[in-house]
Amino acid sequence: xxxKFTPELIFKEKNINKVKITTNDKNSVTxxxxxxxxxxxxxxxxxxxxxxxxxxxxxxxxxTDETIKRSxxxxxxxxxxxxxxxxxxxxxxxxxxxxxxxxxxxxVKNCIKANIKGNQNIILDKDKIINLTKKNNFFIISL
Numbered sequence: 736x737x738x739k740f741t742p743e744l745i746f747k748e749k750n751i752n753k754v755k756i757t758t759n760d761k762n763s764v765t766x767x768x769x770x771x772x773x774x775x776x777x778x779x780x781x782x783x784x785x786x787x788x789x790x791x792x793x794x795x796x797x798x799t800d801e802t803i804k805r806s807x808x809x810x811x812x813x814x815x816x817x818x819x820x821x822x823x824x825x826x827x828x829x830x831x832x833x834x835x836x837x838x839x840x841x842x843v844k845n846c847i848k849a850n851i852k853g854n855q856n857i858i859l860d861k862d863k864i865i866n867l868t869k870k871n872n873f874f875i876i877s878l
Contacts, residue, residue: 780802782824784806784820784821804849840863846873
């Protein structure tokens with residue numbers, strides 16, 4: 736699978752840049768993972784955006800970046816003050832040989848633009864992403 740042939744792209748650190756993670760953040764991540772796991776049997780998306788315990792967006796066929804953009808629209812529409820959390824996690828029976836959850840620099844930029852705080856994921860452009868996350872007090876954690 737892709738993890739075997741490109742181990743340098745796999746995100747192994749618990750916290751990519753040591754940004755402090757709050758209890759509310761942890762609760763949102765836990766909720767996101769539970770929802771993705773429960774929706775797995777329906778083959779629905781790898782990503783979910785949660786704001787202060789409320790689900791803003793669940794990934795559909797449009798992909799992660801469009802899910803993030805939709806969450807930005809809803810955050811603005813409802814004037815949400817808190818930062819959101821993006822949880823990206825493989826579905827229960829996902830074939831990781833060909834479809835490993837992946838984030839790249841555009842995904843992180845979209846998260847920052849959408850006020851998302853930002854898991855078995857591939858990270859493309861890892862050094863650029865680490866620098867960008869440090870500049871924006873943005874966290875990425877591995878579960």
